[in-house]
Amino acid sequence: MPRSPTDSTPATVTPPAVDLELAASQDRFIALWGEMASRWGVPRTVAETHALLFVHSEPLDVESIMQRLRISRGNASMTLRTLVEWGIISRQMQRGERREFFRAEQDVWRLFATVARARKRREIDPLLEGLVGCRVASTGRGREGTQRSTHNDRMDELLSAVRLLDGVSERFTAADGRGLRTAAVALAKLVGFIVPAQKRAERSGIRGGGT
Amino acid sequence: MPRSPTDSTPATVTPPAVDLELAASQDRFIALWGEMASRWGVPRTVAETHALLFVHSEPLDVESIMQRLRISRGNASMTLRTLVEWGIISRQMQRGERREFFRAEQDVWRLFATVARARKRREIDPLLEGLVGCRVASTGRGREGTQRSTHNDRMDELLSAVRLLDGVSERFTAADGRGLRTAAVALAKLVGFIVPAQKRAERSGIRGGGT
DNA sequence: TTGAATTTTCAATATTTTCTGAAAGCTTAG
DNA sequence: CTAAGCTTTCAGAAAATATTGAAAATTCAA
Numbered sequence: 001m002p003r004s005p006t007d008s009t010p011a012t013v014t015p016p017a018v019d020l021e022l023a024a025s026q027d028r029f030i031a032l033w034g035e036m037a038s039r040w041g042v043p044r045t046v047a048e049t050h051a052l053l054f055v056h057s058e059p060l061d062v063e064s065i066m067q068r069l070r071i072s073r074g075n076a077s078m079t080l081r082t083l084v085e086w087g088i089i090s091r092q093m094q095r096g097e098r099r100e101f102f103r104a105e106q107d108v109w110r111l112f113a114t115v116a117r118a119r120k121r122r123e124i125d126p127l128l129e130g131l132v133g134c135r136v137a138s139t140g141r142g143r144e145g146t147q148r149s150t151h152n153d154r155m156d157e158l159l160s161a162v163r164l165l166d167g168v169s170e171r172f173t174a175a176d177g178r179g180l181r182t183a184a185v186a187l188a189k190l191v192g193f194i195v196p197a198q199k200r201a202e203r204s205g206i207r208g209g210g211t
Numbered sequence: 212m213p214r215s216p217t218d219s220t221p222a223t224v225t226p227p228a229v230d231l232e233l234a235a236s237q238d239r240f241i242a243l244w245g246e247m248a249s250r251w252g253v254p255r256t257v258a259e260t261h262a263l264l265f266v267h268s269e270p271l272d273v274e275s276i277m278q279r280l281r282i283s284r285g286n287a288s289m290t291l292r293t294l295v296e297w298g299i300i301s302r303q304m305q306r307g308e309r310r311e312f313f314r315a316e317q318d319v320w321r322l323f324a325t326v327a328r329a330r331k332r333r334e335i336d337p338l339l340e341g342l343v344g345c346r347v348a349s350t351g352r353g354r355e356g357t358q359r360s361t362h363n364d365r366m367d368e369l370l371s372a373v374r375l376l377d378g379v380s381e382r383f384t385a386a387d388g389r390g391l392r393t394a395a396v397a398l399a400k401l402v403g404f405i406v407p408a409q410k411r412a413e414r415s416g417i418r419g420g421g422t
Numbered sequence: 423t424t425g426a427a428t429t430t431t432c433a434a435t436a437t438t439t440t441c442t443g444a445a446a447g448c449t450t451a452g
Numbered sequence: 453c454t455a456a457g458c459t460t461t462c463a464g465a466a467a468a469t470a471t472t473g474a475a476a477a478t479t480c481a482a
Contacts, residue, residue, distance in 0.1 A: 025347035032341040041252035072472045108372045123250050130243040136236035161319045283442045
C-alpha cells in the first residue's frame with residue numbers, strides 16, 4: 001500500500017482529484033442523517049456510517065470509513081456489525097482482497113421496510129407480549145370487580161389497537177419493500193391526497209419547544 | 212381544607228382499602244410502558260407518568276404522582292409539562308382546589324395519533340427541510356457532472372419517499388385520531404388481513420429477535 | 423506453521439441524558 | 453400586604469450510552 005507514513009490527508013476514499021463540492025454535499029447529508037438518528041435513538045456514528053455508505057455508491061472498506069468519519073477502529077467495527085445485523089448494509093469480500101468492503105442497500109423503499117421491521121421487532125413485539133401480563137384477575141364481584149374490569153378493558157383496548165397496527169405493518173414491510181411503497185401510495189389515494197412534486201411550506205412557526 | 216398539619220400519610224391517592232392486585236397490575240403496566248419508552252427514546256419517567264395517568268381514570272395531583280412513582284418534585288413538574296405539550300395529558304384545575312390535577316387522554320387511537328404527530332414534527336419535518344440542502348450544484352459536465360447527478364438523484368429519491376410517507380401520515384393523524392384507525396383498518400382490508408373482533412392468539416410462541 | 427494483514431473484543435474514558443432537591447416564583451385567602 | 457400552598461427552575465449529581473484504543477483473535481498466503 002503506497003501510503004507514506006507522513007500521510008495525513010483524510011482523503012483515502014478518492015485518489016487525487018476529489019470533487020470537493022460533492023464531498024461537501026455528502027458530508028452535509030451524513031451530518032443530517034446522524035442528527036436525525038439521535039432523535040430516533042440510534043447512535044450517531046451508526047447512522048453516519050450508514051449515510052456514508054448510502055451516498056457512496058461504491059463499496060468502502062473499514063479504513064476508508066474510519067478516516068472519512070474520524071471514528072475509531074473499534075467503533076467502526078461494532079457499528080458495521082450493527083448495520084449488517086439490521087440488514088441495511090452488506091459485507092462484500094472479494095478474492096484477492098484481504099479486507100472486507102461494505103455497501104448499503106440502495107433502494108430507499110427497501111431500506112425503509114427493513115428499518116421498520118427492525119423497529120417493530122424491538123419496539124412492538126415486546127409490548128404485545130407484555131400487555132397480556134398486565135391484566136388483573138377479575139373477581140366479578142361488586143365495586144372491586146368493576147374497577148378491575150375497567151382496567152382490563154383498557155388493557156384490551158390497547159392490546160387490540162397495537163395488534164391491528166402490528167398486523168398491518170407486518171404485511172407491509174415484508175421483505176422486498178414493495179409493500180411499504182404500495183401501502184403509502186394506496187393510502188395517499190385513499191384520502192385523495194396527491195403528493196406534490198414541489199413542497200409547500202404551509203406552516204412555518206410550528207413547534208413549541210418552549211422557552 | 213380538612214388536612215391536619217401533622218398529616219404525613221402518603222396515601223393521597225387512595226384512602227384506606229386499596230385493591231392490591233389491581234395496583235400490582237397497574238404497576239406492571241407502568242413498568243412495561245416505561246420500558247418500551249426507553250426503546251423509543253422517551254425518558255422513562257415521562258412514560259411512567261403517562262402510564263399512571265392512563266390506567267388511573269381519575270385525575271391525579273402532582274403529589275400523588277410523585278409518591279406513586281417515587282420521583283422528585285422537579286422531575287414530576289418537567290415531565291408533566293412535557294406530556295401536556297405533547298397533548299396526551301391535560302391539566303385540570305378546579306375551583307376550591309389549590310393544586311392542579313392531571314388526566315390522560317383515554318382514547319387509544321387519539322393517543323396514538325397525537326404521539327405520531329409529535330414524532331413527525333420532531334423526526335420527519337427537520338429531515339425534509341435538511342434534505343434539500345444536501346443536493347449539490349450540477350455542473351452538467353462530463354464525469355464530474357455524472358457523479359453529481361447521481362448524488363442528486365439519490366437525494367431526490369429519498370426526499371420524495373419521505374414526502375410521500377409524511378403526507379400520508381399528516382392526513383391520517385389529523386386531530387381526532389379517527390384517521391389513524393380508519394387507515395389501519397383500510398390497510399388491513401387492502402391486504403386481505405382481517406382483524407378479528409375477538410383477539411385470537413394466532414401464533415403463540417411469537418418468537419423474537421432470535422439471535 | 424509462521425507471520426502479516428485484518429477484524430473483533432472489551433475495559434476504561436468521555437459524552438450525553440436524566441433526575442434530584444433546594445431555592446425562587448406564583449397565586450390566592452385573609 | 454403577608455403568608456400558606458403549590459409549581460417551576462436549574463445547577464449539579466447520578467445514571468445511561470457511546471467511543472476509544474490497544475491487546476487478542478482470526479484469516480490466509482506462502
